[in-house]
Amino acid sequence: MTDLTHPPIEYQLVGLTQSGDVxxxxxxxxxxxxxxxxxxxISEWLRMENLVALTGSGTSVSAGGKTMANLETAVFATIEALSDIPASISPIIEARKLAVDLAVVDGPPIAFEAWLSFVANALFVAESTGGPFAAVTWPNTPPPSVADLRWFVDRLRMAIFAECALSLADTRAETSASVIAPQLAFLSKLVARDSNLGRTHLFTLNYDTLFEQALELLGIQYFDGFTGRAAARFDPSVYGLDIYYPGEVAEGRVRRFDKFLHFYKLHGSIHWYEQGNEMRARHPDLLPFQTYATLTTAQKAEALVELVGQMPSVGILPTANKFAQTLTMPYAHLFRSLQVRLGIPQTFLLVLGYGFGDDHVSRIIENALMNPSLVMLxxxxxxxxxxxxxxxxxxxxGKRAFVLCPSKDAFAAxxxxxxxxxxxxxxxxxxxxWLDDFLRLRRFEKQIAASGTQPDKEEANG
Known part of the structure; x- marks a missing residue:
């Protein structure tokens, strides 16, 4: 009989037990x-010297984001609803959809990001004059022209941008850390560790900017590989920098700033854009896209038409223009950084919202398990x-790989x-x-805004 006064925990922590079995x-x-x-x-693992977190699309679902499979479906539906879709593009989309449908029989197809890379590189090859593939023809009828491929790549980027232009929920009305935006809870807890330990390194496969929005709300400083403000330029040397209090602030000695991390976007971001042979970054206004997810496919297609010519070349195709070294440098450096960080002794790797569907990333993780002091959750x-x-x-x-999942009874319920x-x-x-302190401050800000008056000094201090 089940003891209702002490019900079993709802989780399983699958890993190597003391008996040597999983x-x-x-x-x-x-x-x-x-x-x-x-x-x-978890507290013990978070105190390891080198903390690395890897997040995927699952971390954005509650904010209106889509898993990669659902994102692919939505993007294709919108593009196929466009009235000016070239005749040569439809067969390319249909072939991809067929490969996904036949996955049960033929095995999983290449990941959506990898497929996007092939399309982007096909455009690069087609646009290259004097290249060895100038005479290559496509098996589809009719074959896509350079203009068709450029149309396709531009619409893919715009459709992905619109689906991933997510905004973080307002936290000023929340009273508990158990109901705030999970990005705020996660980041605040991720950086709340001894400042004498190594800096946190957060890698994400997401295109959206939810983490950036949360970092700014929390006042967490971060380096994301870009330098500059108005039109930031990618410069990987910033990952070698840190932030310290000056001596006069820290009682005569230099002390590290507590709330700080390094941030890496492995597949690019909706706020990246290509300018010449450089990758730059500038955060766009996301307000016009707050209702995009609620639109019908036809309405999304109509909204996409309005974006044509109004947006720069969004840098969200992982290996776009693969053969142009200056543009691939961000992606190559970011993936290399992940590999290097996972090879450092005393590393804790925390993986969230990632289904191991990207072979490139999964191989890096598997190789990292050779690190004798790495723990992965x-x-x-x-x-x-x-x-x-x-x-x-x-x-x-390696004997230090764990997975936290619900118990089967908890999942069924x-x-x-x-x-x-x-x-x-x-x-x-x-x-x-300090997360509770942050929520208290946000509620106070909302009260001030609602009253339209300046707070009493004594009340503010309290």
Whole structure:
């Protein structure tokens, strides 16, 4: 009979047990003692010298974002609804959709990012004069012209931009860290560690700017590989810099600024754009796109038409113009940085919202498990996901790979409630005091705005 006074914990922590077999490290524990053990382990791992977090599209779903599979479907639907779609482009889209549909029989197709790279590189090859592939023809009928391919690449970029132009929810009315935007909870807890430890390194595969918005709201300083303000230019040397208090502020000695991290966008961002042979960055106004996700396919196509000619070349195709070294340098450097960070001793790798669908990224992770002092924790909301079996196999590479997922009973009772990015960030990660202080300040700001008056000095200090 189930003990209702001490129900079992809703999570599994799959990893290598003391017996040497892969199993659940939380087996037999109730909610209270299970959470104590779980948070104690996470706290210990967060105190490792080198902290690396890798996030994927799953971290943006609660803010209106899409997983890569859903993003691909939405982008294709919008492009196919455009009235001026060239006849040569439709067969390319249909071939991709067919490959996805046949995945069960023929095995998984290449990832959407990899497919985008082929399209972008096809345009680069077609535009290159004097190249060895000038006489190559496409098997499709009719073959796409250079103009057709340019049309396709531009619309792909614009459609992805519009789908990923997400805005962070207003936090001023929230009273608890358990209900605020998960990006705020996650980042505040991620950087709240001993300043004598190594800096946090956050890598993301997302195109959206939710993390940047959260970093700015929290007052967390970060370096993202770009220098400058008006039209920032990619300069990887900034990752070698840090932020310190001057001596006169820190009681006569230089001290590291606490709230700081390094931020890497492995697949680019909606605020990146190409200018000449350089990658630059400038955050766009996201207000016009707040209702985009609620539009019908036809309405999205109409909105996309209005964007034509109004937007710069958005840098969100991972290997766009692959053969132009200056443009590939951001991506090459960022992936190399991930590989280097994971090879450093005493590394904790936290993986969230990523389904191991990008072979390039997954190979880097698998190679990193050769690092004898690396610990990896994967957050997976589906206890039936193939990701779990993949982590089980990793024990042959390294004995420090774990996956946090719901118990099967908890998942059956409430699917995708536990071990999501939102749940992990808000309730599983250990709490930090300054997040509560931040929420208190935001509520106070809202009260001031609502009253339209300046606060009393005594009230402000309280």
């Amino acid at each position: 199993g659940d490290l939380l087996t037999g524990l109730d909610q209270k003692h299970g959470r104590i053990r779980l948070q104690a382990l 994967v957050i997976e909301p589906n206890p039936h996901s193939p990701v779990i079996e993949r982590i089980r196999r990793y024990k042959d590479l 409430a699917p995708f409630k536990h071990a999501t990015f939102d749940d992990f960030a808000r309730t599983v990660m250990p709490d930090v005091q």
